[in-house]
Each structure stands twice: as structure tokens, then as C-alpha cells.
Amino acid sequence: MTDARKDIDQLIAKLAEQGYIASSAIATTLYIAQQLERPILIEGPPGVGKTELANATAAMLAKPLFRLQCYEGLDESKALYDWKYSKQLLYVQVLKEQLHDILDGTDGLANAVERLHNFDDIFYSERFLEPRPLLKSLQSENGAVLLIDEIDKADYEFESLLLEILADFSVTLPEIGTLKATHKPLVILTSNNTRDLSDALKRRCLHLYIPFPEAKLESRIVQSRVPAVPDELRRQLVNFVHGVRKLDLKKQPAISETIDWARSLLLLHCNSLSRELVEDTLNVLLKYEEDINMVSPELHGLIKRADSNL
């Protein structure tokens, strides 16, 4: 039992090597996903490192990452596989002559067709198959990490398409048959929660919710991403961001914004937060005019609080 804890701690350490500071909940889910060979569905506000987790995991496992960005209208010919239509046509044109030779000496239509039947469905074989990310990840030699990003943006029917892959790690192509994964890939799905996903999809996945991190964890994340920021400033800016998140904003600043802000403060060579400085760089942190207007009058208090509490 303590083995599991040890493994998970190790996982956290290994992810940290890739620059990803994982909370215990994240590492536990990742560990279980590996043990159970289940996909992970990650939800959470934008910018908390959902996609980044997939990148870090792929780097950690030293496996290729196949990324499928979802959008409305995505269908199987773009996600799963397609036939190399032009190649098929080209071959048909080129092989016209060959066909003459093959059919030479046959008498009657029935015989000709009979002889053609001996050549199977050559134009619908794997050679003419154009694998897309989903199929690629199933066919990879040594396993892979498959990232299906922002699944909530895809259509409903695309979710149904995914079910077979998520449950059995296999794909059924009508023309060829069922292709099974050589090595089961680690599948990570992310969702921004713009709509509810179907229960069937959820049932097949482990669910991980990544909220905004606590101040301590966020401070460590900033430290790992922007190591040059002095400790004092880091503490201040993380506290400041946490103060800002308590306000009713249109878009709350996420971790990625905190990191960007830390970088820009570093560029400006400052060692502590001051009112002017924050005013000038607030647009890095907040992406809406209304939000900036909302935060501006509160700046004094926010900076003071960021300075005082730990």
C-alpha cells in the first residue's frame, strides 16, 4: 500500500523534472490511469495546465505525443483515418494498361469479373490508408500519449466515435476490419466545460478536475517556470493574483497568466510590486477592459494585502 504512495511521489518528482508541478490529486489520477489503462478526462478553467500535463507526461514517458485539437465539424476523416483518394485515382489511371493485360484472353464478362475478383480490394488496403492522429496513436510502435484537446468543442457524434477507441483501444474500419492497438496509448482528454459531455464518454474515463492551485503550489510552479524571479517578488505576485481571483471577473487570471506576468516583471527588472508598475502591466494579467476597470480601484488594497500575508 505504501508502494502506491511511493510510486506517486516518484511520479510527482519525475513530472517536476519536466517542469510540471503536480498536486497529489493529479499524480494519483495519472498513476491510476497508467495502472488501469483508462483515459483521463481533465476539466478545469482555461490556463491551469491541462494541455501542459499531457505534454509533460509524454516527455516523462519519452513517448511521442499525438495531439488532436477538436472543433465544431471535426469528423472521422480528419480525426481517425481517410483514404488517399488522389493516390487511388492516380493508381487507377496508371494501372489501366495493366488491367488490359490481366484481362487479356478472357472471354465474356463473367470471366473477366471473376479474374478481377482474384485481386481483392487492393485500393482499399492499408497502403491507401491515411492515418490521422487517433489511428496514428493506436499504431505507434512503443505506445504513445494521445491528447484530445477541448473535446467539448467537438460535435456530439464525434464523442460517439471516440467511444470504441476509449473503451477497447481499437478502431473498426468498414473496408478493412478492426484494427487493435499494438501498444495501448495513454489517452488524455481535456474539456473547458462549455457544455456537458455525454455520460457514455464520462463513464469510460477517469475524471480529473484541476482547479486554480493554492498559493503555495502556484508559487512553486512560478519558481519552476521562471526561476530568475526573486523570492520576495514571487511571493507578492502570487498573493496578488490570488487576491484578484477573489473578485468577480469576466476571465480570471490563470496560471499561464501568472507566469507571463512574472516574466514581464522580470524583464522590467523590478524587485517588488509597486502601484505604478502593477497599473502598467495589468494588461498581461487581465484580458478584458472591464476586468481592468474593475481591478484598478482595488489596486491599493490588493498590493497591501499581497505584501502582508504569507
Added chain:
Amino acid sequence: MDETLLQFIRHLRNHGLAISTAETLDAMRVVATLGYSDPSLLRDGLASCLAKTVDDHSNFAECFERFFQTQVGAHPNETSDTTSDKPSDDTENNGEGDGAGEGEGAGAGAGNGQGSGGTGSSQRDSATLNEVIRAAAEAGLENIQFRTQRGVYRRKILNALNDEQKQSDIQQLLDAGEDEQAHLLEQLRQHQIATVKEVIDRQLLLNNDAAGKQLRDATLKDTSLSAMEHYHRERLPPLIRKLAKKLASRHRQRHKRARRGKLDLGKTLRRNIAYGGIPFHRFWKTTRKDKSDIFVLCDISGSVSAWSRVLLLFVQALSDVLPNTRSFIFCGQSIEVTDLFKQYPADEAMAIIQQRHGLGGSDYGLALNSFWNQIEDKLNRRSCVIILGDGRGNGGDTGIEALRSIYHRAKLVLWFNPESHYSWNTGDSEIRRYQSASHYVAECGSLRKLERLLDQLLSLLR
């Protein structure tokens, strides 16, 4: 089988988390890999496979906390290998055994939730608790569903604890004149009974009165709203949201399927002339589906306000699948409230509407005319108008002309009447006249009827 885990899952289900068998199997594998020794690890692990939405996560955390706390001493038994970690319990039980004159099979068949016990006086308490829990398991306490079953289960558990035997023992002692001994035994017995009560109450809390709630929901769906108590109406919004979610998920899928393209033969041939007519590039016909608009007009005067509330809540909850919807309410003048619903959560918006515009008798003439004036330029053959009202205009102007103009312009005019069919056209009801100027007048007496109507409407609009 891991009985503790199954119990926990039942507990979660009682608290409204939908957990399938497949997920239960997953949870078992999770427990097998993680073990019970590290609570936080177990919580994170189980959460990932049992809680599948953000709301579920907080719900899960609460349930986890409560469940594993009530499992006194927090040592859920791992099927049969209980022998190694229970030596302290055995001695306690034995020590207590002669005092209570019971000597239950100590430790051997240790049921779930073994107490680890404290020191001194609490030692006796925990031993009693152990006994009671074991007896409760025997009596099948975890199946308790209704508050009214408490008495039955108390009886069963006390029987399992041999309470009658104890009573007669005490009586015998009293008869023999050993008052002090009898008094002591009686005290112990009372303590045991109190513990039984506690255990039952706790189990009831764990089960969360789930069956009772289910029964109530089922009844609420079929009850006419006018006959419903105020107390029960409070329970409606979550129920409506649940129904709406079901409807939405059913209709979303169909919607997408209707938008498939076909091969555009003409364009494909034209564009491929350069390749000698061999279709290297293909072009697809795309079908564009016109979005329809929905206008909802609700009477919020006293007689039907409860229904308007339900319909508006329903429409808001369906906003995901319904195309552009604009909501209006009226007592006299028709007022648009679409923005209110955008600004505030549905419940709050309803309260504001009721406060600002509520009360008063309905004036259909003014309402329909002002409604027509507001939407005249927006109405077209894709629009669908839903009017909810009982058609009782208190003898005033009916506004039938305005309704007729709407009828001619819109694709569909539906009139939802909360009154039962039998009372239409009685008294000051003008529903017959309105019938002539709308496509369909439907009775929406109960929540289930309304759900069915909206279901049909959704299929029609797609």
C-alpha cells in the same frame, strides 16, 4: 467482494451521484492498487473514477468524509484478512463480555467498522457500539429507507442483541433481591438502547432518505401544480433542471445528424475539368438550417403564475438546445424579461419578475396587443410563439385580433393552458376563441405533461 466499497458506493448513490456498474468495477481496481491505508490517496483515487462532474467532486468529498468517519476507528475491513489488525479489539470485547453478561463471539466474526476503542470509560462505550453495529449488520440496517422504519429496525437490532433475555435476567435479579446488580444491568441496557437509536439515525442520514425523495419526485411530476403545496413547489426547480437536461441531451444528438453534406456533382465536375473530368477534388453540398426563434409569453397573474414560473424555468434550462428564445410576461402590458434571465440565475430572476410585475388580474387585450407591437417586425415563418395562460380575461377585451395577426405571420402558435380540459369554455374563459387563432391548444396540467409537450416541440423545431 469488497463490502465496504460497495456500501460506500450505495452511500454515494443515495446522495445523488449516478454510478454505473462499470465505474464500480473501476473503483474496485483502484482500491486494489491503492489500498485503504492512505485516506487522502484513496480519496483522490476514488474521486477520479466515481465523481465525473465538478459538482460531483464536492459532493463526493463530503460523502467520503462522512462515510469513513462513521466507519468508527476508520479501519474498513479488507474482506477476510481481519485477523492481524484486530488484537486489541478482541481483548476489549472479552473484558466487556462478563460485565454485560453477553459474551458475544468476540473478534472472530468481526463485522464492518471495528472500533479501535479508547481507554477507561470510553472503552465500554466502544465495545457496546461494536456489538450494536454487528447486530445492526445482522438486521440489515443498511437497507433502511424511510424514517418510519426506525421502530422496526430498532426492534430487529434489539432482538439480535438478545434484549428480551436481558430483560428477564434483570427481572430475575430483582426478584432475587439483588437490586444493585439489577440496577447496573439495567443501566447498561439503557445505554445499549440509546446506542442503537444513534446508529439507526446515523444510517438514515447516510442513506439520505433517498427512496423517499425518489417517491416524492415521481409524485410531483404527476401532480397538478395548482393542487401542490407551497413547500413542494420549492422542490420543483431542481426537478425541472433534471427533466430539462434529459430533454436536452435527447434532442442535441438528432440536431447534429441533420446537417450532413452530399456530393455536389455539378461543382465537382466543373472544377475537375482540368483533370480530364476525373474527380480529384470533391465538393460537398452543405445544407444550411435556418434557426427558428421562439417567443414565450407567460401570464403571471395570480391564477396561473405558478405555471408561468415552471414554464419559464423550463425554457431557461433548455436554452442549450432551444434556438433564440425571448421571454415575455404579462399581467397588463407585455414586458420582455429575456435580459433578466441573462443577468441573474433563473430562480433569482423569477423572484425579481414576480416582485416587479406580479399580482393583478390578467388583461389579455392589452397584453396581446402590446406583445404584437413588440415582436411584429421579428416574426417570420420560422418563429414559434408559445403562450401560457388560462384564457380567462375577466370579461375584458380578448385581443383576439392581435393573436390572429401573430397566427398568420408565425410558423407555429401554441397555447398552453394549465386548466383541465373539462373547465375550458366555462365562466369567463375565452379559450374557444383563442383556439381559432392558434395552431394547437394543449393542456399542461402536470410537469410530466409539460415535459411531453416540450419534447414534441423540440422534435418539431429540428
